Amino acid sequence: MKRLSSFIILGFVLSMSCLAQQPEPITVFPWCEDFELGEAPEWTFIDNDGDNMNWIVADYNPDGTGYSLFGPSYLQGRQDNWAISPALSLPNDCSSIRLEWRIRSLANYNETYDILVSSGQSNDLVSYDSLFSETFSDGYYSRHLDISNFRGMTVHIAFRHRSQFQNYMCVDNVCVRTDNIVHDSISVAINAPSSAFVGEDVFLEAVSNNADSFFWTIDSAIVNTLESPRVVARWEKPGCYHFSVRALNEWNEAIASGEITITKKPSESILTTEDISHDVTIYPNPAANNIVVNMPYEALIEIIDFCGKTLKTGNSSSKMDISGLPAGVYFLRASSSNGVIVKKLVVTHN
Numbered sequence: 001m002k003r004l005s006s007f008i009i010l011g012f013v014l015s016m017s018c019l020a021q022q023p024e025p026i027t028v029f030p031w032c033e034d035f036e037l038g039e040a041p042e043w044t045f046i047d048n049d050g051d052n053m054n055w056i057v058a059d060y061n062p063d064g065t066g067y068s069l070f071g072p073s074y075l076q077g078r079q080d081n082w083a084i085s086p087a088l089s090l091p092n093d094c095s096s097i098r099l100e101w102r103i104r105s106l107a108n109y110n111e112t113y114d115i116l117v118s119s120g121q122s123n124d125l126v127s128y129d130s131l132f133s134e135t136f137s138d139g140y141y142s143r144h145l146d147i148s149n150f151r152g153m154t155v156h157i158a159f160r161h162r163s164q165f166q167n168y169m170c171v172d173n174v175c176v177r178t179d180n181i182v183h184d185s186i187s188v189a190i191n192a193p194s195s196a197f198v199g200e201d202v203f204l205e206a207v208s209n210n211a212d213s214f215f216w217t218i219d220s221a222i223v224n225t226l227e228s229p230r231v232v233a234r235w236e237k238p239g240c241y242h243f244s245v246r247a248l249n250e251w252n253e254a255i256a257s258g259e260i261t262i263t264k265k266p267s268e269s270i271l272t273t274e275d276i277s278h279d280v281t282i283y284p285n286p287a288a289n290n291i292v293v294n295m296p297y298e299a300l301i302e303i304i305d306f307c308g309k310t311l312k313t314g315n316s317s318s319k320m321d322i323s324g325l326p327a328g329v330y331f332l333r334a335s336s337s338n339g340v341i342v343k344k345l346v347v348t349h350n
């Protein structure tokens with residue numbers, strides 16, 4: 001029983017020590033450390049050169065208000081001392097993240113340090129990437145650094161003191177601030193005609209609320225640009241063509257797409273129109289307002305564009321109003337129990 005109790009106590013102590021080694025990451029910003037407690041239990045201090053000279057928290061007033069990190073460097077050997085922040089869980093929904101700190105050194109001494117960031121374990125020094133280095137002297141300075149690239153990550157920030165045979169430096173008022181702009185989602189729509197003629201300039205316009213760049217994908221067109229909200233496209237062959245635009249800013253993106261029917265100009269089309277079946281005639285053709293389909297039997301009549309979209313339906317025994325169709329070339333499909341016949345229909349409004 002006594003041995004069992006010992007195991008339980010040992011397990012409790014071990015689990016408590018694990019908890020003590022891995023405190024919860026900081027999630028509330030701005031997060032600021034002024035060291036005024038006179039200690040920094042959430043920070044990790046590593047004397048990587050092993051000379052027993054390392055960062056401490058001391059009352060040397062670098063900012064005139066009290067305690068700071070104090071990094072001695074007056075011994076001959078080069079220091080390699082790390083002061084490592086607690087884990088910071090940086091938010092994702094902010095426009096920028098800024099690290100701020102204050103430093104101090106004495107006149108006639110040159111102190112060298114680096115700022116490093118790691119998303120690994122706090123004491124895994126090889127996992128740190130250096131973001132900033134400087135050698136400075138004589139006075140108090142405020143510094144800041146954009147660390148927005150780390151948004152959404154949990155990181156440790158390290159101050160690595162690397163001076164040799166100088167005096168000391170202090171670090172105080174370490175702050176991480178986030179700029180919490182609410183980013184509305186982007187929307188985008190395209191203004192474009194549904195049809196155009198071969199060789200004609202077609203204006204495609206992306207309309208977006210807060211995008212700042214645009215990337216178009218346009219099937220088979222000759223274009224002036226693909227990276228502008230407004231592009232001019234031209235197609236050299238009749239057909240149905242698709243296009244889409246991606247609208248984006250630093251945080252969001254949206255996509256819109258559309259299609260356009262490209263036809264030959266009516267005057268050109270008339271010359272090339274061939275009847276597919278002599279059983280069926282369309283009168284008039286070209287037409288502006290109404291057509292009559294003459295055929296020897298009842299059929300369902302559909303007017304279809306190059307994209308395969310049915311624009312009008314009617315019956316072979318009655319007049320069809322086509323005045324609402326843009327000028328261009330269409331297919332007229334007559335479907336009956338005798339089969340399907342397709343003919344070309346030219347709509348003109350001249």
Ligand SMILES: [Ca+2]
Binds near residue numbers: 034068172
């Ligand atoms: Ca302070």
Ligand SMILES: [Ca+2]
Binds near residue numbers: 049081
């Ligand atoms: Ca040292």
